[in-house]
Amino acid sequence: MATIGLTLISALLVLSGQHSIEAYTSSAAFRDTTAIALHNFGVDLFCKLAPNWDRNENVAISPMSMYAVLSILLPGLQGSSYDQVYHALGMSHLDGDGIDRESDMCGLVFQENANYELHRANRIYSDLRVQIKKSYKQAAMTHHKSPVKKVDFVLAPRKSRKKMNRYVAKHTNDEITELIPQEAITQDTKIFLVNAIYLKVLWQTSFIRQATTKANFQISPTRSKQVSTMYTSSARCFFQPNYPSLQSDIVVLPFKGNAMSMIFIVPTSPGNFAPLESATASGDLRQMMEVVWNTHYPEMETCEVHLPKFKVHHTVDDLIGALQLMNVSDIFSPDDADLSLMTTEQLYVSDMRHQAVIKVDELGVKATGATSIGISGRSYPTLVQINRPFMYMIRHEATGALLFMGRIVNPK
Known part of the structure; x- marks a missing residue:
């Protein structure tokens, strides 16, 4: 048949x-x-x-x-x-x-x-x-x-x-x-x-279009290039450097109304995605999100953020x-x-x-993938530089649904 x-x-x-x-x-x-x-x-x-x-x-x-x-x-x-x-x-x-x-x-x-x-x-x-x-x-x-x-x-x-x-x-x-x-x-x-x-x-806090400029992006330990990089001095942001199990920095930037957020997982060794693409990655990433959202996410602080356009x-x-x-x-x-x-x-x-x-540009994310949050009382913003290859995720906050994900190795 x-x-x-x-x-x-x-x-x-x-x-x-x-x-x-x-x-x-x-x-x-x-x-x-x-x-x-x-x-x-x-x-x-x-x-x-x-x-x-x-x-x-x-x-x-x-x-x-x-x-x-x-x-x-x-x-x-x-x-x-x-x-x-x-x-x-x-x-x-x-x-x-x-x-x-x-x-x-x-x-x-x-x-x-x-x-x-x-x-x-x-x-x-x-x-x-x-x-x-x-x-x-x-x-x-x-x-x-x-x-x-x-x-x-x-x-x-x-x-x-x-x-x-x-x-x-x-x-x-x-x-x-x-x-x-x-x-x-x-x-x-x-x-x-x-x-x-x-x-x-x-974005919850837009990047300053006039401040976008060429900056160094470390593609690998031995290779770098100049890419268009956005800047804001006052973004509400969660930042966790060197999260152990993922060997990466974790950055969370909220979108308007805290209805969605974008997560950046930035390997500390440029271009080393092995911990993020291993057999245990789904469990490790899920555990990271549980830790961040259950204990730390409300502790957003004012950050000075540098992020490539792509x-x-x-x-x-x-x-x-x-x-x-x-x-x-x-x-x-x-x-x-x-x-x-x-x-x-x-x-x-x-x-x-x-x-x-x-x-991804200065205004936000365009696809063609509200709880009040207190800001830390620092007298100066935390510096967050996303200048190495990274994995990203876009999630729906009310459910936790993973809408889009990917990785950026060479921003264009």
């Missing part, structure tokens, strides 16, 4: 250890326990992808976007296909149904907020000859507001591709215009799942290999995939693509 390819597309635009076996519990760092599952999934996936990157490559991904695409697929799976994805998403550690919990978290993350602009757009494109089960269509709409749109992949592949790329471009402010390349659509293509995220958010447009083409390393294999196999709750067609996942664009 012929197999049929199912292609998932995850599109994001953004400016701006091992999993435990016990049930997750909420904390100041992760107020929604689904955010813990998202964090572990995102960091684990990042670490599985890292060996494929050039050592000087700037990276941007959206864990939230990829988590959402797999969650949209989940109600269509059965048997071990379902179990493998469910466990990889960390949903087995949640109280209650994981799909419901993920939907609830997304409802909180994407609700309207005066402090930022954050939108999502989900859509399922199905070849007009494929019959999608009513129960799956209802689940996709209920949990992810993801309608099914009919296209003709067989007789009108170019028109179908143009339609899907136009949809992604519209919902990423025209930053991602060619997510789906021509070769992605074949005679076996039956379904595309598309997810797009757009974020625009301002823009990254990053494409991930090897998601399948990374997910296979996370024990998700059946859905990629023509023989083993079970998508029978989606359609009676014999489908398997033949392709996964992800793009992210992140731009």
Whole structure:
């Protein structure tokens, strides 16, 4: 019996250890326990992808976007296909149904907020000859507001591709215009799942545009370059030098209204990302966030901050290999995939693509990834210089959800 390819597309635009076996519990760092599952999934996936990157490559991904695409697929799976994805998403550690919990978290993350602009757009494109089960269509709409749109992949592949790329471009402010390349659509293509995220958010304290200047950035112990570096003398900031388990400095800069924050993890040895991309990284980073948010985050102080301007447009083409390393294999196999709750067609996942664009400037972060806080009474600001390669994360404060992450090795 012929197999049929199912292609998932995850599109994001953004400016701006091992999993435990016990049930997750909420904390100041992760107020929604689904955010813990998202964090572990995102960091684990990042670490599985890292060996494929050039050592000087700037990276941007959206864990939230990829988590959402797999969650949209989940109600269509059965048997071990379902179990493998469910466990990889960390949903087995949640109280209650994981799909419901993920939907609830997304409802909180994407609700309207005066402090930022954050939108999502989900859509399922199905070849007009494929019959999608009513129960799956209802689940996709209920949990992810993801309608099914009919296209003709067989007789009108170019028109179908143009339609899907136009949809992604519209919902990423025209930053991602060619997510789906021509070769992605074949005679076996039956379904595309598309997810797009757009974020625009301002810093709590803007950088002074006139003060941006060229400054030294130490790419490695033996290599440096001059890069455009932003400056502010009065940012509210959390700074922890030389955090032991990560061998890095930790910097947290809040966005407007403290609704979101950006975390910078800066290895003390320039360019040494090994502690941040190891097998224990998700646990080490999670522990760091627990320590910072549970005990130290309220102790923000006035800081003099130097931060490179940068823009990254990053494409991930090897998601399948990374997910296979996370024990998700059946859905990629023509023989083993079970998508029978989606359609009676014999489908398997033949392709996964992800793009992210992140731009950080003096005003804030623009994607195309409130509690009062006291300021320390220092008479002079703490000097914070982010002048070495770093990992970054953007998180939603009310839930702890990890929206975007990446690394900057060579700011451009």
